[in-house]
Amino acid sequence: MLFGGENISGSTTVTYNDTWVWAGGSWTKLTTTSAPPARAAMSMVYDGSEGYVLVFGGLNESGATIVFGDTWSFVGGVWTKLAPATAPPPLYLSAVAYNAKSSSVVLVGGTPSTGAPFSLNTATWTY
Numbered sequence: 001m002l003f004g005g006e007n008i009s010g011s012t013t014v015t016y017n018d019t020w021v022w023a024g025g026s027w028t029k030l031t032t033t034s035a036p037p038a039r040a041a042m043s044m045v046y047d048g049s050e051g052y053v054l055v056f057g058g059l060n061e062s063g064a065t066i067v068f069g070d071t072w073s074f075v076g077g078v079w080t081k082l083a084p085a086t087a088p089p090p091l092y093l094s095a096v097a098y099n100a101k102s103s104s105v106v107l108v109g110g111t112p113s114t115g116a117p118f119s120l121n122t123a124t125w126t127y
Helices: none
Strands: 004-007 011-024 026-032 045-046 054-058 066-075 078-082 095-099 104-107 124-126
Touching: 004 054, 045 095, 045 104
Parallel strands: none
Antiparallel strands: 004 011, 011 026, 045 054, 054 066, 066 078, 095 104, 104 124
């Protein structure tokens, strides 16, 4: 599965909120409801215990630069915005993985801002 992305051409940046799946040797664009806002550099992982794709954070540079701190799940062709009681701050370029031993998603690092000086978040979060 693929979501979002960015096309940078000269000084123009376009960020997408497309959802695609790879099956049978080709990509298919899905028509979805309630897709997250367009973004790139987000964290995306399959949660094996819950059976859905999870997306957190990301960056949109189309027009004004936005760093997201929202969490979304994708189940059965539908995107749903989640409201976890505790969540990381808005971040992009975080690493994320599913931990089968603890049946949890682990997110580490990322950056909270786009301006200089470039800063890194070194916290680790589980979901």
